[in-house]
Amino acid sequence: MLMSGKADAKKEETAKSPSSYEIEESVLSIIDSHSEEKSPLLPILQDVQKAFGFISPQAMLEMSETLDIPLSQVYSAVTFYNEFRTKKRGKHLFRVCIGTACCIKKADAVILELEKELGIQCGQTDGKGLFTLETVNCFGACGLGPIVEVDGRIFSLVEPKKAKALAEEVKKKEGLQK
Numbered sequence: 001m002l003m004s005g006k007a008d009a010k011k012e013e014t015a016k017s018p019s020s021y022e023i024e025e026s027v028l029s030i031i032d033s034h035s036e037e038k039s040p041l042l043p044i045l046q047d048v049q050k051a052f053g054f055i056s057p058q059a060m061l062e063m064s065e066t067l068d069i070p071l072s073q074v075y076s077a078v079t080f081y082n083e084f085r086t087k088k089r090g091k092h093l094f095r096v097c098i099g100t101a102c103c104i105k106k107a108d109a110v111i112l113e114l115e116k117e118l119g120i121q122c123g124q125t126d127g128k129g130l131f132t133l134e135t136v137n138c139f140g141a142c143g144l145g146p147i148v149e150v151d152g153r154i155f156s157l158v159e160p161k162k163a164k165a166l167a168e169e170v171k172k173k174e175g176l177q178k
């Protein structure tokens with residue numbers, strides 16, 4: 001059952017892999033755009049993630065050197081806030097709720113099915129960068145669990161059979177399924 005559309009996250013998820021030069025140029029430009037702010041680190045991190053879909057070690061180093069703050073401080077901020085990622089996601093993002101209500105309704109079986117269908121473990125991205133499988137603590141629709149999000153689309157009452165169909169649909173789009 002499709003509950004609602006959320007395509008806005010899509011652009012971020014499909015950001016291309018940046019080169020070293022692109023990272024340096026973009027990070028410096030982003031830092032420059034926040035030069036008037038007293039505490040620019042968080043807005044800079046948000047802009048860097050928006051630009052690349054994740055925050056790479058090189059981006060963190062550029063921030064540390066240019067802002068003249070310890071690399072450990074940058075890294076702490078990146079790992080403290082859930083909104084930041086240090087790895088690039090795949091083209092298609094599957095997220096399964098593991099909140100209490102969804103777990104009671106066997107979200108674990110849904111995760112197992114998706115792991116099998118996508119050929120990756122939860123928390124991983126496949127080698128071709130096509131699929132990422134993650135968990136979420138709660139989507140706020142606890143009475144309708146298990147909840148699964150696929151590329152920004154939210155599905156409720158998802159059983160393993162439905163999870164398999166969702167994975168097959170995405171694989172078909174990628175020419176991996178008949």
Ligand code: FES
Pocket residue numbers: 097098099100101102103137138139140141142143145147
């Ligand atoms: S526990 Fe799954 S949506 Fe809240």
